[in-house]
Amino acid sequence: MQDAGKTRLRVEIFGQQYTVVGKEPAAFLHMVAGHVDDTMRQIAAANPRLDVTRLAILAALNIAGEYFKLKETYERLLAQERAPVASVPRE
């Protein structure tokens, strides 16, 4: 549903319904919600005794770890991009 330039949609995360609101397209918000749901299910499968709050916090930690690793990779590429390709001696 589009409302004043915002996307509002219902998603299911770990069996609970959430309303997600964002400026991004619905496909993006579905991808984001799907990733959180997948991450929580993977952690739950490996740690069946964890309660939902701890699962959600561990999922947030995992995803934040992915974010900072990607940020390092991105910043390395950016630095490389800005560095001169080769030094050309002037005549």
Next chain:
Amino acid sequence: MQDAGKTRLRVEIFGQQYTVVGKEPAAFLHMVAGHVDDTMRQIAAANPRLDVTRLAILAALNIAGEYFKLKETYERLLAQERAPVASVPRE
């Protein structure tokens, strides 16, 4: 603490103690935990009635959103990097 190449440390997220284990250095794990804690506190300040589980899930959604946006930016830069700088006509 280092243990068999793994870092294990206690972090506090939204007033709760968690043990975080990872191959990454302690500074990286502290940065990750700090980002989850900050994100939860920002969401809680704007939505004081949310319970901790919903806060943690919303934090995970926000961080996953940041991750996918950065991924798009990174992939655009990578595609640009791989594209030929200029087409040189052959003689």
